Amino acid sequence: MLKKFTFVALMGALVSASFGAGVANAATDRNGSCETGEFCLYYNSDNAGSVSDFAASIADYGDSQPSCYEFKGAGNGQGVCVKNNAASVWNKTNKAVTVFYNSNYGGAKQTFAAGAKGNLKAELKNENASHRIGDAGGDPDPAPGTYPTPPTNNQPSEAVRAPQASKRTAFVRTQISTLTNEKQCYVGDYRPGEPSTSNHNTGNALDCTISNAIGQYPNATQKAQGWKLAYWLQKHAVKLDVRYVIWQGKIWSVARASEGWRNYTAGGGVTGGHYDHVHVSIQNPYGD
Known part of the structure; x- marks a missing residue:
């Protein structure tokens, strides 16, 4: 499948403006450290090797230096372009994030919930071209605002008979x-x-x-x-x-x-x- 390539710097700026709102400001974007509020891609499986950290959506990682987004952190893969070279992720934002096979958020995809970490599936391992923060796998974002945080459910695990509720x-x-x-x-x-x-x-x-x-x-x-x-x-x-x-x-x-x-x-x-x-x-x- 052919991948569409875009001018990385321009698209990064446009996408950051469109999708970056709401991401925590505590992170220092692109410093090679996976911090709260960032979506991080790793060169190796199981969150190992060099890391590339992002605080915004990216429509095209780019495929060659000096214009590509590269792995920043120390370790295996440091300096390598992120595109088609990531094996695992850590989503430290407060939103779902979807990784895509194609540039411009197309093709096969895999969604990671807020706080989740894991390996990219076979279709996307070393075949990643873009990611979008706030994308819940094609479902709409939550309605504006949210409901209050509930207390912890400390009730025991049990089985009763419907229509009774445990x-x-x-x-x-x-x-x-x-x-x-x-x-x-x-x-x-x-x-x-x-x-x-x-x-x-x-x-x-x-x-x-x-x-x-x-x-x-x-x-x-x-x-x-x-x-x-x-x-x-x-x-x-x-x-x-x-x-x-x-x-x-x-x-x-x-x-x-x-x-x-x-x-x-x-x-x-x-x-x-x-x-x-x-x-x-x-x-x-x-x-x-």
Whole structure:
């Protein structure tokens, strides 16, 4: 696949203006040290070797000196152009960041949640051309503003029988209602067609209706509202004991957080694809 090359200095300036807002100012961009507020690429896997640190999105790393973005830190790969030479990343910004195969944010991609670190997948290892801060794998950014930080969920892990909610799930439902004002969150009835250990059947999952009714697609305002809730659940997954979240045909899970929001293919249609409701599963004894 051919990659489109751009004038690095100009594109870097334009992209920084468009996407750099909101990134922490504590970092010293391009000093070869991975600091809070930066997105960092490493020459070797497992965050080893020389590092290249960025505080803004880059549409094209460039492929030759003296115009390319190079690995700055000490170690293997220092001075080498970043383009097509990165093997791992550390996202120390407060937003999701997506790495792309092509320049100008195209082709195969991999998303890293805020705070995540990990290796680039096979399609992108040593085949990286651009990255965009605030890109959640093609999903819209959260709606302006955010909900308050919830308290820590200290309720025990347990399994009950739907429609009863486990103590952990009841805690999450209360926080959603109190802090986000979403009131339509339910465990739902027991589902004979599912395993008895499933999240819903053990009272360890909630479906929060976002559209006007189940079976109806949300309007634009409701869709943004659903993303605001979904991103809040993602952001506070550890505090709330969230296991995974599904919304708009996308799934995010704690176990695969470094991959960001992935396509959800287990269900079809409005409800099966979770276009009318946000699903949140809670950590539980079975993990189903």
